[in-house]
Amino acid sequence: EVQLVETGGGLVQPGRSLKLSCVASGFTFNNYWMSWTRQAPGKGLEWVASITNSGGSTYYPDSVKGRFTISRDNAQNTLYLQMNSLRSEDTATYYCTRGYYDGWGQGTLVTVSS
Amino acid sequence: DVVMTQTPPSLSVAIGQSVSISCKSSQSLVYSDGKTYLHWLLQSPGRSPKRLIYQVSNLGSGVPDRFSGTGSQKDFTLKISRVEAEDLGVYYCAQTTHFPLTFGSGTKLEIK
Numbered sequence: 661e662v663q664l665v666e667t668g669g670g671l672v673q674p675g676r677s678l679k680l681s682c683v684a685s686g687f688t689f690n691n692y693w694m695s696w697t698r699q700a701p702g703k704g705l706e707w708v709a710s711i712t713n714s715g716g717s718t719y720y721p722d723s724v725k726g727r728f729t730i731s732r733d734n735a736q737n738t739l740y741l742q743m744n745s746l747r748s749e750d751t752a753t754y755y756c757t758r759g760y761y762d763g764w765g766q767g768t769l770v771t772v773s774s
Numbered sequence: 775d776v777v778m779t780q781t782p783p784s785l786s787v788a789i790g791q792s793v794s795i796s797c798k799s800s801q802s803l804v805y806s807d808g809k810t811y812l813h814w815l816l817q818s819p820g821r822s823p824k825r826l827i828y829q830v831s832n833l834g835s836g837v838p839d840r841f842s843g844t845g846s847q848k849d850f851t852l853k854i855s856r857v858e859a860e861d862l863g864v865y866y867c868a869q870t871t872h873f874p875l876t877f878g879s880g881t882k883l884e885i886k
Contacts, residue, residue: 707875721874
């Protein structure tokens, strides 16, 4: 069974940084692209970042490019999202997702507020 | 960016009825490999999203065959036959053909 467990969310002030982690189990982690997807309170889904199996390539929307960095440690079956220069509009639940959305974690809430 | 337009925004159906949700993209979702990367997700209340259908018409693991997906190029439909109480929630279409990856705005299904 695919399991994805996110940690690292919390309350952070605007302009500060936060790093999310996602530990994967139940599948061969290095066989899959992985992504982060977020959902602001009461809103829809927004793609945040993706990374290839090996970690050699990464992709971002303009809304987070230059501020967020996705990475992975295939030896530890762990996906990361380093978030810098956080803004109030980054407030959301952040989900770790596998491949073409065939696996989702429970999400971790990030609140950016002073 | 590919804009995904979902309709209707909400609908209310009785148990046992059938329902369809439309998703139209602003560009063709056919990738260079010939495949179409359009997927359907369901977010039940208080839960994480779950993928129902991938690549237009392929049923996800464990998904009842009451769900079906059709369409091509820029026009896609999710059909739920014989709606059950557990089907309530918000349905999203999602495309992974083009970066940035995008989602529809969602269709909220309520049970009468």
